[in-house]
Amino acid sequence: MVAAAAGKLWFKMTSFEEEADPLPVRGYHRVKQMALLRLHLPESIDTVIVDEGHDLSGPMVDILDRSPQTVITLGDQFQNLQGRYVPHNARIRYREMAISLRAGPALVDYINPLLAEFPDVSALPFVADKAKDTVVAEYRADSFPPEPSVILVADEWGIFDWLIRNRDLSQGAAVIDWTNQFEPFLEGCLDLYMHDKRPSHGAIARFRSWEQLHAEMSWNDAFLRVEQWLEVVGTKFGVSGLYQCAKLAELADGKPSRPLLATVFTVKNYEFPRMAVSEDLYYFADLRSKTELSKKLALLYTAITRSSGKIYFPDTHQERIATILSVQSLRAKPLSLLHLNV
Structure with missing residues (x-):
């Protein structure tokens, strides 16, 4: 059949x-x-x-x-x-391409540990341009970077989470959204949460209820924060006013006058003199398969290598990256036998 x-x-x-x-x-x-x-x-x-x-x-x-x-x-x-x-x-x-023409030596220690853990790949170490002065700084993972930056996130839940934070902190953040698809995502989330109305946005269209969505996304802290916000605030006041769309000109020089939110996929062909890595890029459900581990490492690697000047990492970077990199050592260990009483 x-x-x-x-x-x-x-x-x-x-x-x-x-x-x-x-x-x-x-x-x-x-x-x-x-x-x-x-x-x-x-x-x-x-x-x-x-x-x-x-x-x-x-x-x-x-x-x-x-x-x-x-x-x-x-x-x-x-x-x-x-x-x-x-x-x-x-x-x-x-x-x-193993030699970077945009990043300075400060990024080497952030990139090479990722390359070393890619499954089934032997790679030359990342070599930076010694003439470039890349500045690495930290920001509180639950706040905004101290300067207006292009903030790279993993997916729509990362953007939604940042927009909620923006509502509380009044930073004037806007979304890099070439096709104006993110506002329907916000509305679709609210309708699914309140009425189990099946959304049309591609990222969530397959879910028939919020419970079904929660069962699949409960590993994602950004999703859980969105869910809590919908319960406390969204159901009372809706999602209007959260979304602002950034113009292309704001992204052009890479040093925006307000925070700009973008998925790594959207801007994977760009470079930025001032950017930040969002904590949701480190979240994962399961990295035991080679494909899932490769996807996570590629997401972080692509995000970090967009930097051509100053890059902000969340203050949880070391803890989060250590957890991800430890998965490889766990995968390499043989599984112990399971004894069953029959």
Whole structure:
């Protein structure tokens, strides 16, 4: 039955016949189709250069491997935020970037411990530019950095948590939200919490009740703070007034006049002369699988390496990072036998 349903779905996605309600077909669907058909790039193309090569999907790598062209990719495998870096065929020229041109030596001791724990990866140590003066400072994890900074968070719950903090501390924080999708997230959370109304925002659309959401997210301290706020404040006054959207110009020079909140994914191709790492980047549910550990390390690594000037770490950094890095040593230990009385 599953195979039959999958066959019908695939037919609808690949059929060009006009239908009353056709399924959306995206570029990645076509890439997958090309890979399955064992197609390659047309020979009229001489050379292929790929930036951000660490984000190449498996099907795209298959296509490039089969193609007759010279393929050159540039990337950093430690920035694959999905924890699913795809190694390339030897015919693809690939160069890992190990020398930073934006960060100074002060970041070395924050980055190399992360690189050393990536599963199944042997990497050159991170080398900083000695001519760059990167300044490392701390801020209280439950407050704002002392200067207006770009604050990098893990996900929507991190932003929601900071907006609640902003309401209490009146810092004027705004959200980097290119597609204006975060306000519907706030409203969807409130409707789900109060009425079990199924939200439309992609991050929470699969949940039919708040209890179901809580069961999955109870490991996340940012989520728990949001939940408590909804119970005490949100149900009485709603979520209006929490959200302000930042303009692109505010992000342009990296030294904003007010705190700017952004997920690592949103700004992973940027660099900032003044930024902060949010504590929610360290939270995790389970890091025992290689994929989950890779995702967590990549998230922290990508966030930290956005810095080109001054970077603020939460004052809980040492404690939090020690917990994450200890997972690797636990994974390396053999599991003891479980004795059952039958």
